[in-house]
Amino acid sequence: MTQTLLETEGLSVRFGGHLAVNDVSCQFHAGELTAIVGPNGAGKTTYFNLISGQIRPTAGSVRLLGEDVTRVSVADRCQRGLGRAFQLTNLFPQLTVLENVALVMQARQRKGFSLFSMASAHVEVTRAAMAVLERVRMDTLRDQKVSELSHGNQRKLEVAMLIALDPLVYMFDEPTAGMSMDEAPVVLDLISELKHDSDRTILLVEHKMDVIRTLADRIIVLHNGELAADGPPAEVMASDIVQEAYMGKELEHV
């Protein structure tokens, strides 16, 4: 059995009378890409928020590398290796593309408290940031203000920021949402490249079934905040609960 990087145990959160996430226990292993599926409002993003620390759970715990991080701040979780990209683009709009990625790099290199040196003098930060931008093919946009980028490029930068973090646990929240047909494959290729890095684990919230079929090693299904199914893609997709709760819905949309 490969190493368990991330584990949630009995994780629950209650908003007023509504149990948004209900007793979800799950383990995520190194070298594995887990797709998290479920209808809208099933608690997928809330589950992500609990793992990355934006929301504190009402019950249960989150463990990273066996260590309990349930009470640890968002910033600390990130430094320990929990990296997250957001569903709604969440960048620094008045800064340039390069500055956005460089911010991640200087956080990793612990240079945030360097007060009296010029930011541009930190060549290794700039170089590392440029390398990431080349990977997502955005190096030519380095000096563009983020607020002036197209939606697709903003989504790509969102992914680039996560890659720049180089975390143990990658959390993608619908990374290709709103992307055009020729932009989405770039991002999906990047994600499948990350898959080959065998000491990381990837969590992916995604609606597109073809994407899940090609990328996922495992699928978990959230339904009304509960863990409804967990297993290899073929098995989970064939299960009644998915046919009914998820695929059924998907078909209705079409």
Added chain:
Amino acid sequence: MLTRLISGDTPRSPVLAALLGAILVALMFAPFLFPGVRALDTAATICIFILLVASYDLLLGYTGIVSFAHTMFFGMGAYGVALASIHMGRSYEALITGTVLGAAAAALFALVIALFSLRVRAIFFAMITLAVASAMAVLVSQLFQITGGEDGLTYRIPRELTPAFRLGEIFDTRINGRILNYYLVFFSCLMLFLLLLRVVNSPFGRVLQAIRENEFRAQAIGYKVVLYRTTATCLSAAMAALAGSLYAIWLRYVGPDTTLSFEIMLDVLLMVVIGGMGTLYGAVLGSVIFVLAHNYLQNLMGAGAEMFQNIPILPDLINPDRWLLWLGVLFVLSVYFFPTGIVGRLRANR
């Protein structure tokens, strides 16, 4: 070399570069270019306000923190020098001790306020600074045995920095201690301004801007936002205190009206907004325009009123007593036409 001095933060607009160059030259040679006590006083005030406004912009423009206690920190530096000069006698040691203690006290105060309020919502910080600054102003006017109350304090500074000290003449200008004092103010402000420029262009400055833009994401990529905000607050407070110390050395007087009043706080706020938030060059333009208007608008209007004395209504409108009204109109117009400040406007025209 020059780009290193300004930390790579080039003006990015030929007009702005020309303006900044002209201001630098004018201030550098002010004693020779603009003779007279009042002109030199204006020039020194401009230097000090550039530093004060720039330090405020570090908070407001770069980090997105609204503080109303900035003149309190300014006052701490000023009173530090005044009290040290009174208790230690006329000496350079007194000036240095007062300056260092003033800046340290300001940073410490800022630290306490920040730790109490920056954890919660930003609006609390604004409210708490307002409360603390008001309390401090009342305290200073009540403790008149120590602070001189509303009358303020006068004290003596080393002779070399006073008009009584004469050195000789250059270009028909008498070099006296007052001019030496001016250059002490000018070069201190220039160096501290360049230091601030370095800070905002450092990795730290970049994090501050990230926090202003998107605090949530700054946290999510691993920055402890509270620590950064607190550091920025302390640094800004210490810089304001240093500006206050220089003001005290220049005026040889401190009082609530010159350093602590809420009016100065509003002036500083206006200077940041008029010049342009989030760029230290805005502090330069804002301070120059505002201080000049403050000192000369009345004269200008007086002259105008005389010129038009035969025309009805007009002389009344530009009566020197209405200068504050016109300053207000200028402010409204500038915010309306340049919402991003003068610097933002100039850079957009590139």
